[in-house]
Amino acid sequence: MTTTTAPNAPSASAPSATTTTACCGITTPGGLTREQAETNATLLKAVADPVRLRLLSIIRDSEGGEACVCDLTPAVGLAQPTVSHHLKVLTEAGLIEREKRGTWAWFRVVPSRLEDVRSIFA
Amino acid sequence: MTTTTAPNAPSASAPSATTTTACCGITTPGGLTREQAETNATLLKAVADPVRLRLLSIIRDSEGGEACVCDLTPAVGLAQPTVSHHLKVLTEAGLIEREKRGTWAWFRVVPSRLEDVRSIFA
DNA sequence: CGCAAATATCGATGTTCGTCAATATCTATG
DNA sequence: CATAGATATTGACGAACATCGATATTTGCG
Numbered sequence: 001m002t003t004t005t006a007p008n009a010p011s012a013s014a015p016s017a018t019t020t021t022a023c024c025g026i027t028t029p030g031g032l033t034r035e036q037a038e039t040n041a042t043l044l045k046a047v048a049d050p051v052r053l054r055l056l057s058i059i060r061d062s063e064g065g066e067a068c069v070c071d072l073t074p075a076v077g078l079a080q081p082t083v084s085h086h087l088k089v090l091t092e093a094g095l096i097e098r099e100k101r102g103t104w105a106w107f108r109v110v111p112s113r114l115e116d117v118r119s120i121f122a
Numbered sequence: 123m124t125t126t127t128a129p130n131a132p133s134a135s136a137p138s139a140t141t142t143t144a145c146c147g148i149t150t151p152g153g154l155t156r157e158q159a160e161t162n163a164t165l166l167k168a169v170a171d172p173v174r175l176r177l178l179s180i181i182r183d184s185e186g187g188e189a190c191v192c193d194l195t196p197a198v199g200l201a202q203p204t205v206s207h208h209l210k211v212l213t214e215a216g217l218i219e220r221e222k223r224g225t226w227a228w229f230r231v232v233p234s235r236l237e238d239v240r241s242i243f244a
Numbered sequence: 245c246g247c248a249a250a251t252a253t254c255g256a257t258g259t260t261c262g263t264c265a266a267t268a269t270c271t272a273t274g
Numbered sequence: 275c276a277t278a279g280a281t282a283t284t285g286a287c288g289a290a291c292a293t294c295g296a297t298a299t300t301t302g303c304g
Contacts, residue, residue: 030180030197037172037179044170049292050159053166053242057159058152069251075152082293084252103250103301114243120175121236171262191281201264206282208262225271225280 040120046093047117051076052086056114059096059107066099066108162242168215169239173198174208178236181218181229188221188230 032040047053058075059067073083087107090096094113099106154162169175180197181189195205209229212218216235221228 030176030183032176032179034172034176037175040175041170041172044166044175047243048163048166048170050156050163051292053159053162054152054154054156057154061152070249078292079294080251081253081295085292088252100251100300105251118240118243121169121240167261173262192279200262202281203265203283204263210282222270222281227281 043093043117044120046089046095049086049089051078051082052090055083055086055090056095056109060109066106068104068106070104072107165215165239166242168211168217171208171211173200173204174212177205177208177212178217178231182231188228190226190228192226194229 047056054076055072058072059065062071069080069083069087072087073080076083087096087098091098091107094110096107096109099108169178176198177194180194181187184193191202191205191209194209195202198205209218209220213220213229216232216238218229218231221230
């Protein structure tokens, strides 16, 4: 491909991506490695869910910046195992922290991790 | 729940989320509506994919800030219909714009839309 | 120690999503 | 107008995911 006649391109003629040739002849286009893209996508997937977005919002707006499952479950209107699952996803992504006090499990948002999300699109 | 003995809470005793009671007696906890959460999640889903993140990166770093499918396809190493599909997802999310010049389809990033993504976590 | 309450884990299920091959559509060109 | 090349669409398939019921684990209390 990219080897026929000439398209009506702005300045140049034939299309050609900005490929940054690395070693071994492997071309790595764009300023983003496959691994970097995979890592960023994993973090974004943890946040690309309406329930988890609401959980983050509720926790952040709660008194003292923390909330427990017994409050979050009725707040989002889902079954307790489902809420527990979402909290686990957020925790494993580093977006919230768990602290168990007595029978209750308290969660709080990790601001620096939210900043990591924003910095992906800086 | 939330009606037994007293947990070792920081200042208060029994857990209780910051519920902002709306009209009709329906409680809307956190500063995020279900619709808002759904809208934000939809935008984030469009970006929570390693291939689409790389496409955005490649397009942005290309000459003139634009690239066509014939360059993007070999760049990400996937089949042409797959790349076309991802570009459609990004386009429908408003993250990129399509312009057809001749046989080629050129794509460029919409910066304001990227800013929308960042503002979700402001 | 045994019971009750809060949370986590497991297994199953329906849905969404990424991928590709085949095909259709569109555009320039001869 | 027929042909070739670039891109979009369709249909199918497997993987990943959200959800729930049932159950296990943990903790406080009598």
